[in-house]
Amino acid sequence: MSPKRPIKPGAPTATPDTPFAIPDASPPFLHRLPLNIPPHGTDSTPIAQPRTPGQSSPDHPAPLEIIELPADTHITPVIAHAPIEHFFLPPSQLSRLPPPDALSGFRKLGTQRHFVDLQEGGTVLLGIDPENHYRAKLHSDFRPSGPRVERVEGTLFWRVKPTDESPGGSDSRLTIKRVREAHDDSAEVIDPKRTSTSTSSDGTDPWKQWQASPQQPSLETIEIDGTRFLLLPRGTEPDHPIVYIKNPEHRVYDFDYMERILDTDLMQQPRGAIRIPPANQWEVDPNPPFQHPLKQYITTYFPQMSKTSTNKVARHQFFLANDGEMATGVGLTRLRQTFNDWKSGNSAPRPTLADPLLMLPILPTSSTIAGLVRTLDLPDTSPEGPLQRLDFDQTSREWDYFKTTQSGFDLKWLMAEILNRQGYDVFPPAPSTAFPALVFRRKNHSFVFFISLHRVRGRTIHQRLYSGPDADDARLNTQVGYSALQEILQAHAEKRLVCLKGGSQILASQPDSIFIVREDESQLGTLASL
Template identity: 75%
Template structure:
């Protein structure tokens, strides 16, 4: 089961009636590099903020100064914490955790480490502070440094405990601001303000510091609350309503750079912005466009893809969405919508972006010398190159069993199990051993897939006999896939929605054996064309 989506950092200040935010996406948890803060426990105050995905050693901290405090001012300590997502576990750690306790919801890893799942997504390490309150903590904490946590009554999930904002006896609070160093420019005068408190905007909203340098002010950009921001390229649709502001220190975002940012510091990714009526001013979406690296989205919904296939699918999807190698406004919005469609099971407006099988190129086949069969050469299984095939990882137990049988029915059952685990609906396989094949579909688009199954034990060539008689095609397909599947095929073929695939097992001499799927032009074989 995929983890739930993480808590959305920040809060929107737009009207509930404003059609502003894109639906958020992201089942698994997000993670971040440690923020640049001094480890001084609960009373620490941020004095420097993160600007780039790469951490640098702390520079000289500007002094804190308190001046002109009226004698009657009521001072109370304000505890400042990093946002809860700062404490989320990395996705690759989640699979090693035990199941939650049936009463407390706590995942106990030995006697020293305890973890909890949060109500709105994410998993954190749990600690107990000096006052016996539960708090989120980091592995490096000598004592818990995160916000207080509490279990949601009647569930196995936890949440951040609301803080007590009451001051008692006075409505005045003290705001501490950082005085600039002499080389930072004019200094700020610090004075008490009523009904205000120290906040962690530098943690949750680093984009507020992404003002464009003066020498780049003439470049295409937008202004939000008096700050000028640089934008990503618009893409193929110049009228696209959503733009993305970027850190001016980031030049361009190709797939590799985007993945590096999403894998190290999510807060440094481009942020969406849109005009908000009635004033039609620009506002930045407080929600993160992506909650974790792009490859992790694919791994969540297509969990058996091999690492090689996963990398190629993610890179190919990025290129399709952006109509090229570089991120654009249109491309990032397409990706966000695709991931949201996966999460909610919505019908997708861009099926080739949402289904790896539709991303596969159609491989050419050729007629063998005797003229009685057609052959297809499987692409070489290598990490380099474009997406040509999909390969799937099996458990050792599954693969060991599969190698002991040569039954066509077993081959169908194995492939049906793999497809089911990738979210496809497979028509019930027939008991026939002859020419094993399956028909299946996916609920978020209208395409129907027919896959013929093969064992490739020598080389990489698949031989497919040509049809011997058009009048027998109906009977053969009915035997292969069953009557309900055949009717689905006929309807899809008539509407040009039928996709032809080949798959099965391939035994390699110098590599691990694999289960593969490729796309071909099997429709020219005459099966359905001659019905």
């Protein structure tokens, strides 16, 4: 019922991410364990059940009773947690993590997730509990549910923190004894450090607790196993077969709210549901729609895009998918399909959702007197405002070399390397150094890109126009090569050609950047005569 999902990384992935309250979210669902899993670091022997009157078997010890509790005793509930092995990342996710930081041992994935390697083996995601201690956590945890961990001094490894080293003696200090019955000659004192108030769980998925209350507004709902669930608005395709149930405490999902949920508790995101024949009963997809924040998908498949550009692309993609600012069932399905197409390399049914270059608006240009020079003013790189340009983080080696030569040929190779890393197929750069340009494609859609490259000082691109293609240096055959020329001729005839400008921009007030913007196709109006 759902598209094949791309991976995640595990978190992906994942930092000590201090939980914060979502204003209109329901109380957090705590990850709990089956009753037969003992707390980490404690005796694994199961606690025997109290016997009923008349039973004399030694296999049924006497019931427990709390006695002689001092008036000033401070009781702190402690939630039992699973063994540390329960929190290990699968091996398939480890290759996506960066190496450990030389000071802290953190393997940072973005700004919101930190992972650490354990001394005894395994890698876990970190979280911070209410007492500001590091704990292992699952991606689905609202608050970390694993054992406390600490760094091993002098190494980059971490370890499970021994329970008897918990500062301040935060565990409950209760005196618990077994009350002796008349036929029981034994009395046992239980270790106070193992005594606490604990919670357990039946393993129920969080969405099963999303029952709509009778006071809930009469929005669209579906019923699953006798429980009524609220639905996200279906969007522009009301007959779409996939619908999404939502937490009734969540009002609407704009981009920022959706990102916050995906970053703090993946299990609280809306869940897909579909009718299953022959009875046509509703069934919820066992897999959450997304395994990472939406921005992380952009980072995974366009790895050299700047942080500002990544944020703007993710926000614009969300808007395009949902035909507006708020999430809809159709919009979430479109995003899932797009991410799956990125992973599998399938043809994208909506190329503008799948390619950031196709999301760029066409920027206006102006001509000087006599029409000899055309100018284009570059948008600024501010984090605010709409998506108008893409910027890319350049590697120091390539960028330093280009700065020493400022060669048009080296500029072509620099841009070609960046585009290749983003998943584009670039025609080999032609040897010409005048009027540098490239032609490239992406395998999951039919559009062809022509980009003219410029070395810009300031904010304006100045491009001299020619009355025709007769000047040798202006001929596209010289600029891009014969095979690339044939590609753009056909794409232009079939209205599949996208014209771009890009290159290096140097500003006194900002870091140097490698940019791409989109323009119209008027500069290629003479293609048919070539």
